[in-house]
Structure formats: structure tokens, C-alpha cells
Amino acid sequence: MKRIFIITMATNLPDEKGYNRFKYLSEILSEDNFEVTLITSKFNHYDKLQRDNTKYDEKYNIVLLDSCAYKENISFKRIISIIQFGNNVKKYLKNHKDKVDILYCAVPALYVCNLAGKYSEKFNKEFIIDIQDLWPEAMELLIKNKKISNILFYPIKKFADKSYRRADKIIAVSKEYLERALCVNKKSKKNEAVYIGTFLEEFDLGAQKFCSDIEKNKKEFWITYIGTLGLSYDIKTLIEAYQIIIKQGYTDIKIKILGRGPDEKELKAYSKSLGLCIDFIGYMEYGKMAAFLKKSDVGINAIKRNAAQSIINKVGDYFSAGLLVLNGSNCQEMKNLILKYNTGINYEAENANDLSEKILEAYNLSNDKKAEISKNSRILAEEKFNRSTTYKNIIELINA
Known part of the structure; x- marks a missing residue:
């Protein structure tokens, strides 16, 4: 039986809402003749x-290690939290070096990743990284001047x-992220x-269960955004296009926004100042959200021009x-x-005129064309975003 430590600062645990990648991997690996230890922080990254x-x-x-709280995902306090967690991971690994064969470490907590990589090299353990986000690329939105940004983040x-160099095997949430590490x-x-990805079965069950709870006027055309209202997401352009x-x-045509975040208050005020009636619905439990999406006509992936995100969670739900x-x-x-x-x-990010044109293009499609696109979207979800099948590739790589 192989022994694997899965190390991540951000995951849901069994008594918490949501189904994070690392929680699911812990479950399926433990059923695949692995002795699994999920090492994470006592601080819940999602609930703060x-x-x-x-x-x-x-x-x-499940091993919970100390790290301090932080309110913002990009903040000095989060860096301190990562360092504290990393130092505690180092202590834990030192005391359990004879109880592990494989270290599987989430990125972008680079300090933690580097410590785990050093440990793997020193004690001849296999080291696998799973790239969820790119740092410092994700931080570059904070500084608009590219030259200054390059110097500061070098x-x-x-x-x-x-x-990245320390890894024996590399997994990533997109080809773009994978290629960055392989450089x-x-x-x-x-x-x-x-x-x-998403669990298609869970998505479909939720959509079916809550379908009658979502009321929609048949004459309305819904454009729905789900997710964080924060730095990388271009909701302001959506408001201006509307x-x-x-x-x-x-x-x-109606705009529906499902989610919360640091920019929520500002976006609501901006929408109101333009005299617009946009539905800021807030957080919605997953099953009900699935039903809401099924009633929608369009899902929008509103990302700022220079954001580092590649294939993000929300698009899997849109396709589903x-x-x-x-x-x-x-x-x-x-x-x-x-x-x-x-x-x-x-459409062109941060261009309200282009987005408004593309919204009307979608609106004016024939019913046959809309049905064709809907069918294609679901096929894409089944082929590329269904965790029940795609995560088998991760298990095969770990076993290889």
C-alpha cells in the first residue's frame, strides 16, 4: 500500500459545504489502495x-495545522499565513518521514511547495504538484505598469x-498552467x-430537485454570472454593456448575478447610478444554482483583460x-x-460596446441554433469537465 500526503491550504473538509479537488482525491485514493493523509490549515480559506x-x-x-487568519486573498496577512502553515508542514514532515512515499502538493502556496519539494529531494520521496493558480501572474492586476510589475514580482x-523544477510529476487545472511549469x-x-470540473450527476440532481423553485417569465432572456465579485472579474463592463x-x-434581457465578494457593494452602487435593474442575488446553494443555470439562456465568463485565470470553475457549471x-x-x-x-x-474583455454586440448576437440566434449550441455545451461538459471520469487521469498519473 502506497502512502501519500496531500498538502493544501485550501480545501473543503467532510463537514463543510462544497466539493474541493483535494477532498475528492483523498476519497478516491483511499479507495484505491492508498493510505492517504490530507494535510491542511485550521483556517478555512473559503469561509475565512x-x-x-x-x-x-x-x-x-486529516491533519490540521495552525496558520493565522486573513480577510483578503491577495494580502500581506495571507503571505504570513502561508509562511506559518509552511513551517508547520516542515515540522510535520520531519516527524513523519518514515510514513510517506508520495507528496502531492497544491500550488500556488509557493513557500509550502518549495519546502515540500526540498523534503522530497532530501529523503527520496516522489513529489507531485497540482497547479491551481499562477503566482505571481495572478497578482499582476494590482500594478498596471508592466515594467514595474515585472521588477517587483521578479x-x-x-x-x-x-x-516547479523540484516536481517529479506535474498536474494542472489547464494546459496553459502546465506549460508554464514545463518551461x-x-x-x-x-x-x-x-x-x-464538476460532478455532472450532482449537478443534474440539483437542477431537477430545485427546478420548480426557479420562476422565470418565458419572455425574458437571462444572462447569468456565477462566482466571486472581485479584482479579476469584469462585472463593471457587463453593467456598462447592459x-x-x-x-x-x-x-x-435580464442580468442575474449569483455570488459575493469584495466588489459587491461598489458594483451594486454603480449599477444603481446608471439607473439599471440588475439582480444581485448573492450566494446560492449548489443544487439550486444548477437549477438557476438551467433556466438561464447565457452564462458569462467575465474576466479582466490581464487576469491570469485560465479554465475556471464557473465555466464547467455553464457547460453542464x-x-x-x-x-x-x-x-x-x-x-x-x-x-x-x-x-x-x-468577446473582447473590458470593451462594453463589443460585449453588448455579442449579447445581442446571442439573443438573436434562431431557436435551432440555440438548441445546437446547448447540445454542444453539454457534450463539452461530459467530455472535459466531468470529474467522475477526468479525475481518473490524475489517479493514473499518481500510480504511474
């Missing part, structure tokens, strides 16, 4: 609260390079891009619902999915 429960009765072990980039890692021969559309008399997707992401991999599978329309 310290966990009270420290005892779990699962097929795999030390973090070199630290990231060092972490500097020349020893890893087994690599895989596996989208975060203003253009309303001025043209398309009052049956069979939605036409308006995609503002500059990630070429995402654009190619839209074109290859004919699942929607790409």
Missing part, C-alpha cells in the same frame, strides 16, 4: 474562519520556477492537465447546464474550447 472541528471519521487521515517568479522543469516526464442594450430597448457561454477570458485555451465545440461567443 478558524475551524472548530479537529476530529474526523473518514477512510483517510523574486516571486524565480521562487515559483524553483518550486522550467525538464525532468518531469508524466504530466497532465485536468480541469477542476446599459447600452437597455437604451436600445431590449428590456426583456448546456448554456451558450459568452467568454471574455483572454486565455487562448478557453477561447479554443468555445470555437472547437461551438459552445458560445468570445
